[in-house]
Amino acid sequence: MIGLKSRTWFSAMVCVALVILTFVVSRTAQGQQADRWYPSRWGANDQRGAANRITPAKVLEAKNLITRGTVYQVGRTYEPGMPMFGTRHYSLRIPQAFKIAGTNQAIYHDDLVSGELGQIGTQFDGLGHLGIGDLFYNGNNRTEFAQADGLTKLGIENVGPLFTRGVLLDIARYKGVAQLPDTYEITAADLRAALQRQNLEIRPGDAVLIHTGWGSLWMKDNTKYGQGSPGIGLGAAQFLVDEEVTLVGADNWGVEVFPNPNTSLGAPVHQLLLARNGIYLHENLNTADLARDSVYEFAYIFVPLPLKGATGSPGSPIAVR
């Protein structure tokens, strides 16, 4: 334990360092102002992010894409044996039947479900799912809004129904393969080229789905499916940000390429889309039927399961054509 006198001297020395440090920090802060990513463009109190792009006009634009009355279920069935991350679990049980009093012999079954429902199987990532340090979308600090009983901000119940124009980009076909190679990073150039090949454009508020072919491993080779995956990189993600989409989905488990080619980064595309831009992710989709039928433009419809304070949502989006 050092004495009081030497401590006071030590403090004085710290002062000199502090003056210098303050100068440096103030300059650095100026440089970082270009990186200031909140408040969001929808205001400091917004909790819906890019869902705000879905206006009645956008709904009508999407509705007008429905010309055949064909409905594709783009989500997967939840069942034992599906790939799951880490120690997440899924359990469904049918309890003993209940008999209802009466001469008409009514009898019924319930089902009991347990699991990380917003983060297993086909899953929709909400804005409270992933952040940068403690900061999430709109600068919300997780130490304040993440409570045991549910998120008090950015809960999935804020999103509301999504009824918008959907676009499928078949990157596998563009590359001439059934399945993109392991850990292939889809680039902005890939997206542009696929759009050109498919004679399409992306418009603000769209739901953009990426077909990588990786989904064919689902419940066929769960180990390979989960170890890594092709997916969009930061460049492609920035392209989608610039196009002002509402949602990016894919037939892999994380939408983004994993691991990131820059191995010092973990889930940077999640951060770019969710935290910085309020753009949603839809993971573990089944885009095979759309790709097979070359259905590239459709009404994308999804209503997040409104579990109050949840970070994500299970459920199957549909593509209607």
Place this chain on the structure above:
Amino acid sequence: MIGLKSRTWFSAMVCVALVILTFVVSRTAQGQQADRWYPSRWGANDQRGAANRITPAKVLEAKNLITRGTVYQVGRTYEPGMPMFGTRHYSLRIPQAFKIAGTNQAIYHDDLVSGELGQIGTQFDGLGHLGIGDLFYNGNNRTEFAQADGLTKLGIENVGPLFTRGVLLDIARYKGVAQLPDTYEITAADLRAALQRQNLEIRPGDAVLIHTGWGSLWMKDNTKYGQGSPGIGLGAAQFLVDEEVTLVGADNWGVEVFPNPNTSLGAPVHQLLLARNGIYLHENLNTADLARDSVYEFAYIFVPLPLKGATGSPGSPIAVR
């Protein structure tokens, strides 16, 4: 213990009774043949029931009702404090955050959910939910298909997306009240009168939603909400069967009147709709916004959460206009 001799005599006596009984039973069986409710009209192997009525043409009919781009969320938020039946439960927890390795400080939250998910809150009853004795839709015997790991037949994953014409019948307004009286039985005449007042007709494949006003008790007076409720009786249900609807929903917990005016019957409307006719029920809806805005005709869109082998589904249907 009676002796062998007296037993043989007893058997002989039983024979006389048996001959008479056989005669009586054979006649009764003839009478019951009019009541033979399976196989279903969609064949002995069908598991989708009235969802089969939603054809591409029906999808287009529904889509053409979308003229304003307004989306109503007709389901309720799942949260602690919502009314629940018996010992069913709902729990959502946000576990400790996970940190992802990397210089970019990615951090994420999961959510852990547990409950009778297909049978709490806004819920969609599948064909494996309720039966008559051991027989369910299409004569399937529950002792065969109801397994601990999930229903091996009639599971909710068989239903598929529902995109159809929706009709709201505001019975409360027709009766000139904000809320129908406790245990009021809505009759076929009520439905016909409301249709006339609203200048509407029901068509095959429709989703018919009933506004009783009972939903205003939700989380306001859970005890009253759950003790009984106004709802459709057998007559109204038969009318909807004859109109060949796909689904009946309401802003109460069981769609049907409870208790049934015939107190010897328990949940007879469930049996008529689900088991005998493959028509789905959508319970605990929030129809107040539709009623307030007099939105009586719309596209009803719902995708049951495809939990393999489940008896029902949570989730929020939407009414798009």
Place this chain on the structure above:
Amino acid sequence: MIGLKSRTWFSAMVCVALVILTFVVSRTAQGQQADRWYPSRWGANDQRGAANRITPAKVLEAKNLITRGTVYQVGRTYEPGMPMFGTRHYSLRIPQAFKIAGTNQAIYHDDLVSGELGQIGTQFDGLGHLGIGDLFYNGNNRTEFAQADGLTKLGIENVGPLFTRGVLLDIARYKGVAQLPDTYEITAADLRAALQRQNLEIRPGDAVLIHTGWGSLWMKDNTKYGQGSPGIGLGAAQFLVDEEVTLVGADNWGVEVFPNPNTSLGAPVHQLLLARNGIYLHENLNTADLARDSVYEFAYIFVPLPLKGATGSPGSPIAVR
């Protein structure tokens, strides 16, 4: 459809068969009386089975075995990665911390657990767990007592604390191996020989634990652990029944040999012990420390977790010496 007349004739013919059948059945029933396994020796209303054998005198007998004050924990830790049967699951999560109002900064964690708790990891099988057809211990019919909310009879809460003399039979050492061969059936002769080698006797009310060495595969080779296992066969089980034990435990997943050498039988030892004799099973024990230290006689203490209406119990018995 046959006519009424021929039906009446048919019934008459059935009568002849019936008289004969009645005669045969009455004789067969006499033969089966030797197999009548209920009511139990503790009366028709008993729900505790062989736990009744633990009297205050038995507690004192067990207590007198405690001479060193050494406590062995004979159960295993519950954790992800432990072997589990079929689609059973185990999940533990630590939710976000709760802060308590006050200047003293109290903060706390809960834990959220989900799983087939009475039937995963170290588990104690209650009398409501397994039966013969629909009949369980004391002839209770599962269609009556097995309700969705819990068993209304034979629930684990009826057992009460078990404090009795425990005996470890080290069959592996008797056979001169570290681990009994796959699917080895332990016979009554094996038990007798091991008792002789260990210079011990079994007494009424004892908890008999079997060391097979199979437990060394736990979380080392779960696949092998669960595929089959050495264990007691029907002969050894009958020997233990005759010795009037209260409980049989082992370091394998089912106590009994699996598969049974008579491949037409599934879990027959469970039926003999639980259903016919009210004797409990304790599975997935860790008997390695007892075997290593040659601790063959001890106070066995276990309190089933009193989950009302449960079929079994998790938890770690102790052997005190």
Place this chain on the structure above:
Amino acid sequence: MIGLKSRTWFSAMVCVALVILTFVVSRTAQGQQADRWYPSRWGANDQRGAANRITPAKVLEAKNLITRGTVYQVGRTYEPGMPMFGTRHYSLRIPQAFKIAGTNQAIYHDDLVSGELGQIGTQFDGLGHLGIGDLFYNGNNRTEFAQADGLTKLGIENVGPLFTRGVLLDIARYKGVAQLPDTYEITAADLRAALQRQNLEIRPGDAVLIHTGWGSLWMKDNTKYGQGSPGIGLGAAQFLVDEEVTLVGADNWGVEVFPNPNTSLGAPVHQLLLARNGIYLHENLNTADLARDSVYEFAYIFVPLPLKGATGSPGSPIAVR
């Protein structure tokens, strides 16, 4: 935004404050050293706390109290309808029965359990349950050891079996009432007087159970039971700390008086016992039978359910006499 020049000046001013602050802080730190509560007396790496007091000699001391062979179950049954704190839940369901292949018709039931198992019903608080700010027993920081999959330190599996001398202090009888008044603070003087009345002493390593009579409200008046409760205050807790007990239990929900008479404090007794002294709490006990029979000294036996990384444990301790 202030200019760079003024910022540098500002820093200089901060320096002066800093020098003064350093001086003050260094003195204050000296004063607080008396309050330094970690490392624990069992070393900086200890995770078992006062369980370390239970030596083989202590086990033998406890065993010698067993003279009649009477076993009291001091825990409560877990069931729907028991009082629970906040949004914690408990659910048990019996799934559909499983049939095992074979001619012997084996059939079995599982049970599915979900809930905050270590923190509902009769519960044993581990050292990872509650802390002071972010600091828990032995100075462990919760931001390091509290992980989603379980506590990586202070998990309940570290405690091990507890077999020790138990003492019941019947404070209600000492006060001449069946039930202590609402929010009555039990003082050190009360404990001493009760000990004298019961002609007992507390010894190091003991499990001390407090009978308040509050337990008679269990499932009779859950609202009253949970609103507040009589219990020990800081003075009584410090007395028990000084007596070097291992565990304090009571027939109320938090052992300590609630709310604390010093209303600026939340759960201070938990902090004193768990965090500062590694002494465990056992809550929601049923001490009525012991009190009725005047059983004041006994072997207290409890094995925490070893759920890896859990904060507490369910289960029923026993008092053996």
